[in-house]
Amino acid sequence: MxxxxxxxxxxxxxxxxxxxxxxxxxxxxxxxxxxxxxxxxxxxxxxxxxxxxxxxxxxxxxxxxxxxxxxxxxxxxGDYRVKKGFWKNADLVKGGKTLPDPLFFHDEKPFEDYEHDLTETEKVIYKRRSIRLYRKKQVPRELVHRVIEAGRFAPSAGNNQPWKFIVIQNKDLISEINQKCKKFIKIVMRGTMPDSWLKKQTPGDKNAKLKKWQTVATSLLVKWRAGDLDPRARGGMNTVTSDPDYDIFLGAPTLIIILADKRGIGSIDLDTGICTQNMVLAAHSLGLGTCYIGLIDGLMMYPKFRKSMGITHPFEIVTSFTLGYPQGQIDNIVKREQARVNWID
Ligand SMILES: Cc1cc2nc3c(=O)[nH]c(=O)nc-3n(C[C@H](O)[C@H](O)[C@H](O)COP(=O)(O)O)c2cc1C
Ligand code: SF4
Ligand code: SF4
Incomplete structure (x- = not known):
């Protein structure tokens, strides 16, 4: 199979x-x-x-x-749909994407028409977008502190609060992390990408083929880390690594790395995820922009370097996000897949 x-x-x-x-x-x-x-x-x-x-x-x-x-x-x-095989989703995500409809209008009503009926929290949730256009201006410490405080008061299993934060406001260090992470992603790509995709200096090759060993590796790896093998993720990672100027931290002045204490109760990934989303929403409400950067995973290859930043046992990296002032108007309402709900009365 x-x-x-x-x-x-x-x-x-x-x-x-x-x-x-x-x-x-x-x-x-x-x-x-x-x-x-x-x-x-x-x-x-x-x-x-x-x-x-x-x-x-x-x-x-x-x-x-x-x-x-x-x-x-x-x-x-259109939407991303796969009809058969491992990635089949056509029967799981029915219909197309729609705008937010919290008040049950059942049609595509412009957000501004009902925004005044929503709570401030709802507005922040719907309007926040990942920000990939930053101003050079640094975020003052007081505001970074305010964002961290929002994370500190997140719920966690058994109130075990397994998080730790690394705040980096040094441009050179962010650039070094960028280079290191890209190097790691490139290695992963080599195992799972056709050659013609890796040499992406020419228009895309839709007939690209994997080597036999890559096909076997991909089929095995997918059971372990399906998310990293998703065709969209591989296409994205290929873009990131094939462009020498691509900055995975998007030129943002601040980077916050979220760590979890491996000895935490229950699911430390879930706890720190909830904590990070508190921070991201608080940042948005303060007029700051954020973008989660899962590509920070690449740091797993550099134990000494991680140590120099205070990432040591019992802590491990869960995720990271960039923080800064957005360049112009970005936050906006977008469409999302409709919710999959089994409603049982
Ligand atoms: C866990 C996680 C990891 C992500 N990693 C990256 C990343 O490495 N680079 C990036 O540009 N965006 C990253 N994103 C942002 C997503 O692409 C983005 O949230 C999604 O496309 C929806 O767009 P929106 O945030 O503007 O609503 C990540 C988001 C999450 C939740
Ligand atoms: S910004 Fe997002 S939606 Fe627009 S083309 Fe790029 S990946 Fe697609
Ligand atoms: S006007 Fe719109 S489509 Fe044209 S370059 Fe600017 S953002 Fe892109």
Whole structure:
């Protein structure tokens, strides 16, 4: 069963979301280019267009390009759907993405029409977006402290509060971590990517094939860390590592790494996840921008370096997020998959 399905693990027959650009509206400002985590857009003749360096089957439908565009020039069409094999999701996520509908209007009502009926917390939840466009201005210590305090008061199993925070405001150190993480991701990519994808200096090769040993490795690894082998994640990681200038920390002035005490009660990942989301929402409410950076995982390869930052036993890295002042208007309402709910009366 494992090997029987390898074709559908490595290259599932998926349909991807695509962005549609309205050239007549685009003013060539470049915001969508900088914000797209997968670098799917580029500027040509002073207009945004698909980035010819990459295959277009990588969009993660985050809609951040839509969110940052001052001209309403981008629409996202379609959703990521896989009909068969390991990644099959077509029957699990029915319908398409929709706008928030907390008040049961059952139609696509503009957020501004009912925003006044929502609580402040609800507004923060719906409007927050991952920020990938930062101003250079550093975040003052008092505000970072305020964000950490919001994390400190998160619930945790048995109130065990297993978290620890590393705050980095040193540009050179953030840059060093960036280089190290990218090196690690590149190694992972080598095992799970076709050669032509790794040498991504040319337009995408849709007929790319994995070597035999890579197919076996992918089929085995998927049982261990399926999330890292997801075709969208691999496409994204390939973009990150094939561009020498890609900064996984997005030029943000502050980086916060979240650690968990391995001896914590219950699920330390869940506890620290709840804590981090408290921090992210508090930051948004303070006018700051954040972006989770799971790619910090790459630091697992550098024990000495981790030690120099105070990441030692019993603590391990769970995640990280960038923090800074957003460049212009970014927070916005986007569409999401409809909720899968089994409602039992
Ligand atoms: C655990 C986690 C890890 C993430 N890692 C990254 C990352 O390494 N790089 C990045 O640009 N975005 C990262 N993101 C941000 C997601 O891409 C983003 O949350 C998603 O596309 C939805 O967009 P939104 O946050 O604007 O609503 C991560 C998000 C989460 C929750
Ligand atoms: S953000 Fe909008 S206006 Fe600016 S380059 Fe992109 S599509 Fe054009
Ligand atoms: S939806 Fe997200 S991944 Fe897709 S093109 Fe826009 S910014 Fe890039």
């Amino acid at each position: 494992l090997f029987e399905n390898h074709r559908f693990i490595s290259f599932p027959q998926a349909s991807y979301a695509r962005f549609v650009l309205d050239e007549t509206r685009c003013n060539g400002c470049g915001r969508c280019i900088k914000t797209c985590p997968i670098q799917l857009l580029m500027i040509k003749d002073e207009k945004a267009c698909p980035n010819e360096r990459y295959d277009d089957f990588r969009c993660i439908t985050c809609q951040n390009c839509v969110s940052v565009c001052p001209q309403d020039a981008i629409t996202i069409k």
